[in-house]
Amino acid sequence: MSQTISSPGAAASAAYTVPLLGALVVLYRPTSEHLTHLLELCVQGAPLLVVDNSPAASRTLADALNAHGAEYLCNANRGGIAGAYNRGLARMFERGLGAVALLDQDSQVSTDYFRLMLESCKALGPRAFAIGPRIYDENVRHFLPQMVSNGFSIRTLVFEPDASLQPCSFLLSSGCVISRLAYERLGAFAEALFIDHVDTEYSLRALLCGVQFYVEPRLTLLHRIGHKRQHRLGPVRITSMNHPAFRRYYMARNGMHLCVQYVPSLPVALVPNFITLLQVFQVLLFESGKLAKLSSIGCGILDGLLGRLGPLETARPRLAARLGHG
Known part of the structure; x- marks a missing residue:
């Protein structure tokens, strides 16, 4: 047909x-x-x-x-x-x-x-x-x-x-x-x-x-993207994503990797890193499991800069074990 x-x-x-x-x-x-x-x-x-x-x-x-x-x-x-x-x-x-x-x-x-x-x-x-x-x-x-x-x-x-x-x-x-x-x-x-x-x-x-x-x-x-919740901070309405820590790792890592890979030709590739920064504030202000999520974001940013990619279990086996992901 x-x-x-x-x-x-x-x-x-x-x-x-x-x-x-x-x-x-x-x-x-x-x-x-x-x-x-x-x-x-x-x-x-x-x-x-x-x-x-x-x-x-x-x-x-x-x-x-x-x-x-x-x-x-x-x-x-x-x-x-x-x-x-x-x-x-x-x-x-x-x-x-x-x-x-x-x-x-x-x-x-x-x-x-x-x-x-x-x-x-x-x-x-x-x-x-x-x-x-x-x-x-x-x-x-x-x-x-x-x-x-x-x-x-x-x-x-x-x-x-x-x-x-x-x-x-x-x-x-x-x-x-x-x-x-x-x-x-x-x-x-x-x-x-x-x-x-x-x-x-x-x-x-x-x-x-x-x-x-x-x-x-x-x-x-x-x-449905994540488990979004709306919060008020004074007159400002902020959305928290509430993704688990292992997803925070991938988001931060891959966003940084795209920045390194594409920004010389496409400056718009900076945007995923602005999103990472916003998510740091979301975690600090509104989400549970702050230490695991923030450490995962930090590891992700570093691995994105270094080009250390692939599944979490391969890129960061200790972090994967700590998060119980695998």
């Missing part, structure tokens, strides 16, 4: 065949509720590949998915979330798909998600692109800002009613659709980062390589 569209601006304006949009869902220790959600995705008609990052494969899960026409692949957290994306995308693009939606086990997509995303893919034609929905953070009950950047400055997009596709510069991987040509041009996701800022790094890479990202305002993805 495929869709045939015209190639805009092509010299020969010949028909261009775009295979059906596929979906790649990454799991980690899924629950029965997650399995129910996966089976609901199966009936939406998009080819579905499930990459399980749990420590061991689940024959029961594989059989249930296969019975509904979905493919199951165990990655055992090799390369973290980036590794799951890379193994899954390689498999799906080998099958001839023109674009793939990246979803996590908690992603809740609307019933028109695949239809509207396929319309957008057809409108863009045979070019390198990624498309993301607007992200509604259920923790704080508002949309995350969508940003556009020239590498030096950042501007927040404002959406008019009935807005169509709009160029942007940064997309969350969850809910994002990436075209085969974009993946070929940008290459694999950075497995050395393992988790956190994997999508930030890919967005920065796209800025350097001239691969355009878009936001699809007609679609909204419900998402």
Whole structure:
């Protein structure tokens, strides 16, 4: 099954065949509720590949998915979330798909998600692109800002009613659709980062390589980032993220690494480090486990400067043992 569209601006304006949009869902220790959600995705008609990052494969899960026409692949957290994306995308693009939606086990997509995303893919034609929905953070009950950047400055997009596709510069991987040509041009996701800022790094890479990202305002993805809580400090309202200490390590380390890697070409890569600084204040003022979190942030900053990457258990085995992570 495929869709045939015209190639805009092509010299020969010949028909261009775009295979059906596929979906790649990454799991980690899924629950029965997650399995129910996966089976609901199966009936939406998009080819579905499930990459399980749990420590061991689940024959029961594989059989249930296969019975509904979905493919199951165990990655055992090799390369973290980036590794799951890379193994899954390689498999799906080998099958001839023109674009793939990246979803996590908690992603809740609307019933028109695949239809509207396929319309957008057809409108863009045979070019390198990624498309993301607007992200509604259920923790704080508002949309995350969508940003556009020239590498030096950042501007927040404002959406008019009935807005169509709009160029942007940064997309969350969850809910994002990436075209085969974009993946070929940008290459694999950075497995050395393992988790956190994997999508930030890919967005920065796209800025350097001239691969355009878009936001699809007609679609909204419900998402939860951390365990956000609102606090008042005098007249100021501050949000604390309440991520565990091991996630603070990855955020700080990978943010610093992106700064070292990209700031000479893209000064906007400084922004993740401003976020790290903000999170230090959040931990000091509002969060529990301050010592573990602050020491993890400090280790992360140092390792980012030194280029000591990979999973925490490899980069900092003593810290991993102390945090009980592994």
